[in-house]
Amino acid sequence: MAPSVSISILVLALWVLCIFTHSTTMVVAAKSSALELEAKALLESGWWSSNYTTNGSSLSHCAWPEIICNDGGSVTWIQIYGVDLGDKFRKLNFSSFPNLEGLDLYNTGLQGSIPPEIGTLSKLTYLSLSMNNLTGNLPLSLTNLTQLEMFSIHNNLFSGEFPLLLANLTQLETFDISSNLFSGSIPKELGNLKNLYSLDLSNNTLTGPIPSTLSLLTGLFYLDLSSNEISGSIASEIRFLKHLEYLDLQQNKLTGPLPSFLWHLTNLTYLSLNSNQINGSIAAEIGNMKNLEKLYLNYNDIAGQIPITIGHLTNLRTLSLAWNQISGSIPAEIANCILLRNLTLSHNYLTGTISFDMSNLYLLVYLDLSYNNLSGFIPRTINHLTVLETLSLNWNQINGSIPTEIIDCQSLRHLSLSHNSLSGYIPFHISDLHFLNAIDLSHNNISGDIPFELGDSPSLELLDFSYNNLTGNIPNISISIKEINFSYNSLHGQIPNGYLNCSPYTFIGNKDLCGDIKGFPPCFPSFLNNNKSIVHLIKIVVPLSFFLVVLLVGFFSLSRRGDKKTKYESSETKNGDLFSIWNYDGKIAYEDIIEATKDFDISCCIGTGGYGSVYKAQLPSGKVVAIKKLHRLEAENPTFDKSFKNEIKMLAAIRHRNIVKLLGYCLHYRCMFLIYEYMERGSLFSVLSNDVEAVEFDWMKRMNVIKSIAHALCYMHHECVPAIVHRDITSNNILLNSKLEGFVSDFGMAKCLDPNSSNQTLVAGTYGYLAPELAYTMVVTEKCDVYSFGVVALEILTGRHPGELMTSFSTSQSVMLNEILDQRLPPPNRLVAKDVFLVAAISFACLHTKPKSRPTMKWVSQEFLSHKKPVTNPLHSVSLWQLRNQENYTIGESETQ
Ligand SMILES: *[C@@H]1O[C@H](CO)[C@@H](O)[C@H](O)[C@H]1NC(C)=O
Ligand SMILES: *[C@@H]1O[C@H](CO)[C@@H](O)[C@H](O)[C@H]1NC(C)=O
Ligand SMILES: *[C@@H]1O[C@H](CO)[C@@H](O)[C@H](O)[C@H]1NC(C)=O
Ligand SMILES: *[C@@H]1O[C@H](CO)[C@@H](O)[C@H](O)[C@H]1NC(C)=O
Ligand SMILES: *[C@@H]1O[C@H](CO)[C@@H](O)[C@H](O)[C@H]1NC(C)=O
Ligand SMILES: *[C@@H]1O[C@H](CO)[C@@H](O)[C@H](O)[C@H]1NC(C)=O
Ligand SMILES: *[C@@H]1O[C@H](CO)[C@@H](O)[C@H](O)[C@H]1NC(C)=O
Ligand SMILES: *[C@@H]1O[C@H](CO)[C@@H](O)[C@H](O)[C@H]1NC(C)=O
Numbered sequence: 030m031a032p033s034v035s036i037s038i039l040v041l042a043l044w045v046l047c048i049f050t051h052s053t054t055m056v057v058a059a060k061s062s063a064l065e066l067e068a069k070a071l072l073e074s075g076w077w078s079s080n081y082t083t084n085g086s087s088l089s090h091c092a093w094p095e096i097i098c099n100d101g102g103s104v105t106w107i108q109i110y111g112v113d114l115g116d117k118f119r120k121l122n123f124s125s126f127p128n129l130e131g132l133d134l135y136n137t138g139l140q141g142s143i144p145p146e147i148g149t150l151s152k153l154t155y156l157s158l159s160m161n162n163l164t165g166n167l168p169l170s171l172t173n174l175t176q177l178e179m180f181s182i183h184n185n186l187f188s189g190e191f192p193l194l195l196a197n198l199t200q201l202e203t204f205d206i207s208s209n210l211f212s213g214s215i216p217k218e219l220g221n222l223k224n225l226y227s228l229d230l231s232n233n234t235l236t237g238p239i240p241s242t243l244s245l246l247t248g249l250f251y252l253d254l255s256s257n258e259i260s261g262s263i264a265s266e267i268r269f270l271k272h273l274e275y276l277d278l279q280q281n282k283l284t285g286p287l288p289s290f291l292w293h294l295t296n297l298t299y300l301s302l303n304s305n306q307i308n309g310s311i312a313a314e315i316g317n318m319k320n321l322e323k324l325y326l327n328y329n330d331i332a333g334q335i336p337i338t339i340g341h342l343t344n345l346r347t348l349s350l351a352w353n354q355i356s357g358s359i360p361a362e363i364a365n366c367i368l369l370r371n372l373t374l375s376h377n378y379l380t381g382t383i384s385f386d387m388s389n390l391y392l393l394v395y396l397d398l399s400y401n402n403l404s405g406f407i408p409r410t411i412n413h414l415t416v417l418e419t420l421s422l423n424w425n426q427i428n429g430s431i432p433t434e435i436i437d438c439q440s441l442r443h444l445s446l447s448h449n450s451l452s453g454y455i456p457f458h459i460s461d462l463h464f465l466n467a468i469d470l471s472h473n474n475i476s477g478d479i480p481f482e483l484g485d486s487p488s489l490e491l492l493d494f495s496y497n498n499l500t501g502n503i504p505n506i507s508i509s510i511k512e513i514n515f516s517y518n519s520l521h522g523q524i525p526n527g528y529l530n531c532s533p534y535t536f537i538g539n540k541d542l543c544g545d546i547k548g549f550p551p552c553f554p555s556f557l558n559n560n561k562s563i564v565h566l567i568k569i570v571v572p573l574s575f576f577l578v579v580l581l582v583g584f585f586s587l588s589r590r591g592d593k594k595t596k597y598e599s600s601e602t603k604n605g606d607l608f609s610i611w612n613y614d615g616k617i618a619y620e621d622i623i624e625a626t627k628d629f630d631i632s633c634c635i636g637t638g639g640y641g642s643v644y645k646a647q648l649p650s651g652k653v654v655a656i657k658k659l660h661r662l663e664a665e666n667p668t669f670d671k672s673f674k675n676e677i678k679m680l681a682a683i684r685h686r687n688i689v690k691l692l693g694y695c696l697h698y699r700c701m702f703l704i705y706e707y708m709e710r711g712s713l714f715s716v717l718s719n720d721v722e723a724v725e726f727d728w729m730k731r732m733n734v735i736k737s738i739a740h741a742l743c744y745m746h747h748e749c750v751p752a753i754v755h756r757d758i759t760s761n762n763i764l765l766n767s768k769l770e771g772f773v774s775d776f777g778m779a780k781c782l783d784p785n786s787s788n789q790t791l792v793a794g795t796y797g798y799l800a801p802e803l804a805y806t807m808v809v810t811e812k813c814d815v816y817s818f819g820v821v822a823l824e825i826l827t828g829r830h831p832g833e834l835m836t837s838f839s840t841s842q843s844v845m846l847n848e849i850l851d852q853r854l855p856p857p858n859r860l861v862a863k864d865v866f867l868v869a870a871i872s873f874a875c876l877h878t879k880p881k882s883r884p885t886m887k888w889v890s891q892e893f894l895s896h897k898k899p900v901t902n903p904l905h906s907v908s909l910w911q912l913r914n915q916e917n918y919t920i921g922e923s924e925t926q
């Protein structure tokens with residue numbers, strides 16, 4: 030009995046064990062077969078070219094750059110860059126991906142409609158199908174994607190009524206269906222999406238009013254309903270959207286008065302109501318809008334005056350009120366908006382004089398006051414507008430003469446002063462405005478001669494001086510101006526040959542012109558017919574020959590003196606006292622430099638900068654160095670002299686592997702130069718501007734350069750005593766060696782921050798890289814360099830100066846990080862993408878308007894050094910707007926690795 034019992038117990042135990050092990054292998058088998066199904070589905074989708082599929086391991090897809098898997102090896106993200114998928118959307122077996130959380134097929138050439146099977150991706154939180162050619166209605170099965178937080182299908186060809194089915198996806202935070210063909214009205218059910226913070230319905234053909242349920246979306250930061258056919262008044266419900274920072278309602282059919290509740294949405298930085306039929310006036314409460322950067326009310330029926338409280342908008346960069354019925358004068362308080370870059374008030378009924386203080390508004394790039402009834406003079410303080418590119422004062426009643434100070438507006442491209450009552454002369458030096466592209470002075474009462482040098486202006490394309498009282502001759506033109514008009518003046522003499530292709534209407538209405546142009550009498554060929562001309566000739570020839578003689582005599586005596594001088598100098602070098610060449614190893618001698626540069630011959634010159642020229646020189650030892658030589662004339666200028674000595678002082682004191690090394694210098698009033706390490710690839714700017722070199726300068730190298738600059742600046746700010754502020758960090762002052770490694774150079778502006786001396790100084794640096802606070806304070810801190818660093822870092826990411834990207838909010842929610850990256854390079858791979866993200870996030874932090882809110886270089890440098898890389902979403906899914914509004918650098922916990 031007993032043995033049989035024990036045997037049966039044993040059998041039972043074995044059986045149990047057997048069952049147990051069997052069931053575990055079943056689980057493992059099920060799991061791995063699910064993974065294999067994923068792999069199979071990926072391979073069969075045809076989305077990947079065959080060279081991906083040769084790897085023997087069945088799970089190799091987790092290593093593909095387009096795929097992210099979780100720890101269990103199951104696919105959680107698919108993000109495809111710049112591949113043409115065409116009609117292969119439905120070839121993916123969606124039911125094989127139970128763990129998919131993100132599907133990003135931005136700009137992949139998709140065609141056809143969305144396959145309904147997409148509804149099986151029940152864990153999906155992120156879906157982007159933007160920038161494709163998808164058509165048809167959205168499939169009903171999208172309602173199954175209840176976890177969806179981000180839905181973006183902008184720039185497709187979807188049509189049909191507003192996709193109401195999406196109103197059930199209550200987890201949605203970002204909803205972007207812009208630039209499609211959706212029609213119908215915006216349903217009130219939109220109010221269900223309580224978690225929305227960004228809503229973009231722009232550029233469809235939506236009709237009807239703004240639904241009142243919009244007031245329920247109290248988390249909205251970003252709202253864009255522009256370019257639709259939305260009618261009715263601006264719903265008062267909008268006043269509940271307290272968090273709004275971006276509101277765009279332009280190009281609709283909105284009517285009714287401009288509501289003053291808008292001026293209580295004080296977090297708005299961008300507001301556009303352009304091209305509607307809004308009337309009423311701008312209430313004084315607009316003064317609340319301390320954060321507003323861009324205000325567009327163009328093309329409406331707004332009347333009344335511009336309130337003086339406009340002066341409270343100290344963050345305003347763009348003010349556009351054109352094509353309205355605004356009256357009264359331009360309030361002088363507008364000069365308090367010191368960050369203004371674009372002031373457009375044209376096509377209104379403004380009166381009075383231009384009395385605001387232009388010296389405050391020296392960041393203005395665009396000033397358009399045309400088509401008003403302004404009178405008085407053009408203020409002389411216009412000379413402060415040194416970055417102004419467009420000045421339009423046409424069609425007013427401005428009188429007086431054109432102030433000669435206008436020649437300080439060195440960036441001017443478009444000057445339009447026509448249809449006024451200007452008198453006086455054309456400023457003689459107007460031809461010094463080298464960028465001038467269009468100049469229209471027609472329909473005034475300007476007299477005197479046309480400045481002759483104007484004919485040599487290199488960029489001039491349009492010139493209209495018609496309907497004035499100009500006298501004298503027409504200047505010859507050496508370039509082909511596209512449009513030119515001298516008609517109805519009192520010009521005389523020969524029409525120069527350069528104009529023979531012009532139509533006679535160019536010159537009509539000038540009584541005393543002659544030449545080979547139809548309708549004008551021929552000029553008499555010879556001065557011999559005319560006694561006056563002979564006298565004239567003698568008047569010219571006699572003094573000219575006298576002048577030539579004087580010149581020759583002068584030349585001979587000078588060249589002799591020159592001989593003497595060189596001898597004298599070279600004897601001095603031998604002596605070695607006067608030329609105090611300093612160098613680190615004593616191997617560089619003055620004569621070597623003179624020999625290597627062929628006495629600073631032009632053929633060795635590799636660049637010319639603010640203070641002098643840079644030469645390349647090979648020393649007898651074979652070492653190649655760069656030599657920066659101050660021009661002799663400039664050496665006598667105390668400013669340059671000072672900056673030169675400053676540079677020596679700074680560079681002699683610092684040593685860092687990413688700061689260009691000073692190898693030696695020569696300081697003598699007749700010859701000043703600095704000897705540096707030679708940087709084979711020149712400036713960062715030149716590499717970025719060359720399409721071939723920019724491609725060679727790949728993402729990895731770019732990241733390294735950014736980090737190097739950060740480390741160098743950290744060293745200057747935090748390890749030097751006293752701290753050194755560079756003050757002129759620009760892409761021109763970052764040099765690259767043969768391996769495209771970055772080095773900080775040009776310390777001409779650098780300054781020590783001495784705890785005992787005042788940190789106040791004259792503003793120095795380069796426009797476009799200057800921290801904004803320098804516009805109103807003169808206090809230099811390290812934070813100015815931090816700002817410039819941010820600009821340069823962004824410049825490296827985008828491949829050119831970031832311009833508007835830095836400050837403006839106009840770059841909308843829908844501009845994603847990957848869109849601003851330098852398109853000449855292939856998108857960064859997943860490894861570098863993390864660095865790119867970190868750099869972008871840090872750059873925007875560095876560009877903070879408030880210096881206090883910018884990070885220190887120490888922090889930046891450490892952030893780059895720390896191995897703990899942030900977890901990021903794919904670059905497609907990070908918008909600039911998010912980057913800018915971010916406190917941490919870790920977003921998107923949704924990625925499960
Ligand atoms: C094949 O896939 C494995 C596993 O992901 C990976 O480690 C290996 O580098 C891949 N080999 C090739 C040739 O791509
Ligand atoms: C898709 O995958 C599922 C399993 O995940 C399978 O049952 C189905 O047959 C597949 N469909 C096609 C068309 O291959
Ligand atoms: C959409 O289709 C048109 C014409 O077929 C093509 O030119 C265009 O490049 C496509 N757009 C995208 C984003 O694929
Ligand atoms: C509006 O959408 C159309 C396609 O529907 C697109 O071609 C166009 O560029 C969009 N306009 C803007 C301003 O986005
Ligand atoms: C407005 O912006 C500030 C600073 O960004 C923020 O602290 C505040 O909470 C915002 N106010 C609202 C109502 O969103
Ligand atoms: C300034 O604003 C006007 C009107 O909004 C616009 O037409 C113009 O292009 C802008 N100028 C610049 C330089 O941005
Ligand atoms: C044009 O200028 C001349 C003098 O240069 C003057 O005599 C004449 O009155 C002016 N004509 C007009 C219309 O102002
Ligand atoms: C100048 O700036 C440095 C560094 O920011 C600071 O330590 C010093 O106290 C400042 N000096 C004055 C006089 O403010």
Ligand SMILES: *[C@@H]1O[C@H](CO)[C@@H](O)[C@H](O)[C@H]1NC(C)=O
Pocket residue numbers: 916917919
């Ligand atoms: C930022 O990071 C800190 C700690 O690193 C964390 O406590 C905080 O919640 C984060 N804030 C956000 C907005 O992610």
